[in-house]
Amino acid sequence: MAVIDTENGMRNVIRRAKLDRFEPGATVAGSTFKSTNVQDAIDEVGAAAGGGGGITDAPSDGTTYGRNNAAWVNVAPLNSPTLTGTPAAPTAAPGTNTTQIATTAFVVSAVGTPGVIPENSEIVNYTTVLSDAGKFIFHPSTDNNARTFTIDSNANVAFPVGTVISFVNMINTVTIAIAADTMTLAGTGTTGPRTLAANGTCTALKVDTTSWIISGTNLT
Secondary structure: OOOOOOOOHHHHHHHHHHHHHHOOOEOOOOOOEOOOOOHHHHHHHHHHHHOOOOEEEOOOOOOOOEEEOEEEOOOOOOOOOOOOOOOOOOOOOOOOOOOOOOOOHHHHHHOOOOOOOOOEOOOOOOOOOHHOOOOEEEEEOOOOOHHHHHHOOOOOOOOOOOHHHHHHEOOOOEEEEEEEEEEOOOOOEEEOOOOEEEEEEEEEEEEEEEEEEEEEEEEE
């Protein structure tokens, strides 16, 4: 059974079908119309109407085939395909948590390169966003101004429990604050904003829905 494989061939088939209103037993270009399903009808009409450009059926060997120009080629089935080469897919937005395929770009964005902590350099007062999870917020020596870096509230940015955010200050002072929720200084157990002096580093760990604990060097 031949199938139509060109745009012009399909147009000829449709044009002819509109003219002749085919039914089984009708005569098409001198031939008796026998088809009882759509694909066979297209094939039969195309052959009778001179659509041309057809190829034979795909091999019946259990393999899934698709068309590549005028040839049958192996293709992956929709159910549990085994892909080869370098298959590509759309990259999901940061923080996506669905059954969507995760590309390598999404994974690197979400967890970073093993052994490398991603940096977010800021020279303004800054409030964290979801993509800051696992990063260090960096205040460079080129900005000799006191800054405030704020961990946003769980109500605004729902970091998962276990999220770690680090802070590095190279000059002046940085206030590490938290919006609405509770941040506890490790060791002393006191809560509230903290001051990170020059050349200081600290890390905040989310331990509950609205609770963080923070510790570091040059942190008061």
